[in-house]
Amino acid sequence: RNARLRWPDVEFEIRNVAVQGTSAVRGVTGALEELDADPRVDVIIIARGGGAFEDLLPFSDESLIRAVAAAQTPVVSAIGHENDQPLLDHVADLRASTPTDAGKRVVPDLVEERANVARARVVLDRAVIQFLDREQAALDSIRSRPVLDQPEGMILVREEDVDRLRERSLRTVLHRSEREQETIRQMKHRVRALSPQETLSRGYAVVMTQDGGVVKDSAQVKVQDTLAIRLALGEVTAAVTQTSQRQPGDSAT
Numbered sequence: 001r002n003a004r005l006r007w008p009d010v011e012f013e014i015r016n017v018a019v020q021g022t023s024a025v026r027g028v029t030g031a032l033e034e035l036d037a038d039p040r041v042d043v044i045i046i047a048r049g050g051g052a053f054e055d056l057l058p059f060s061d062e063s064l065i066r067a068v069a070a071a072q073t074p075v076v077s078a079i080g081h082e083n084d085q086p087l088l089d090h091v092a093d094l095r096a097s098t099p100t101d102a103g104k105r106v107v108p109d110l111v112e113e114r115a116n117v118a119r120a121r122v123v124l125d126r127a128v129i130q131f132l133d134r135e136q137a138a139l140d141s142i143r144s145r146p147v148l149d150q151p152e153g154m155i156l157v158r159e160e161d162v163d164r165l166r167e168r169s170l171r172t173v174l175h176r177s178e179r180e181q182e183t184i185r186q187m188k189h190r191v192r193a194l195s196p197q198e199t200l201s202r203g204y205a206v207v208m209t210q211d212g213g214v215v216k217d218s219a220q221v222k223v224q225d226t227l228a229i230r231l232a233l234g235e236v237t238a239a240v241t242q243t244s245q246r247q248p249g250d251s252a253t
Contacts, residue, residue, distance in 0.1 A: 002104060006103075006108065007108055007110050013038065013041060015031035015034065015035065017030070017031050020051065020055040025058045028059075029063060029067045032044060032046070032075070033071075036071045036073045041073055043073065043075075044071065044073050044075045045075075045096075045102045046077055046079075046088065047078040047079070047099035047102060048080055048099075049099065050080035056079060059077075059079055060086040060088065065088065068091045068092060074093040074094070075093050076092060076094045077091075077095050077096065078096040080099060094106075207229050208229075208230065209221065210227075215227065218243045221243060222243065223240050223242065224239065225240045226240075227239075227240060
């Protein structure tokens with residue numbers, strides 16, 4: 001009754017045997033072995049409601065003591081005595097002062113268990129809330145970083161870099177182009193200065209025979225030959241009326 005008050009769904013498998021006299025050892029040992037072999041049994045309580053010292057002698061019997069020591073199921077000794085302690089108390093897994101005390105110690109209290117569950121739930125809820133708060137704080141910290149809070153900022157910075165590099169490239173190209181154009185102008189001037197046309201522009205002329213040969217020596221022509229004279233602008237035709245020889249170094253006349 002006391003056990004069911006603590007836990008209404010508790011189940012008992014009771015073996016009524018003699019707990020004193022010559023048959024007590026055999027009866028208790030047989031019940032112990034039978035319950036120990038039942039997989040449904042969680043704990044075995046060997047109980048007696050007290051008695052005289054002589055009445056408790058079966059619970060110090062060697063064969064019973066060895067059977068309790070060999071049992072695979074936990075055994076509770078609840079002989080119900082105060083002054084005398086049979087050897088069973090020293091071999092059992094737990095000693096209870098009375099059978100009622102044994103029932104209380106092996107059967108959980110439903111009210112207490114519900115209170116434990118409620119406390120565990122509070123602790124679990126608090127742990128979950130703290131975990132969520134911590135993770136939310138970490139997420140907020142990540143989201144507050146400039147790269148996530150203002151993702152366009154990185155693009156704007158790169159855009160400024162691109163504009164700056166583009167302007168630098170344009171200035172470099174323009175400068176290089178102007179420098180190359182100046183180089184081309186200088187080369188044009190040099191080429192023009194060395195060209196036959198520039199020589200003709202300074203007043204010189206090119207004298208050629210009828211077959212297109214350039215006259216370099218007066219010995220190449222004779223009187224009455226027709227010569228073509230190329231000027232800076234146009235050509236003239238002339239007839240040779242006189243020839244003369246001039247040595248290198250003589251001044252022209």
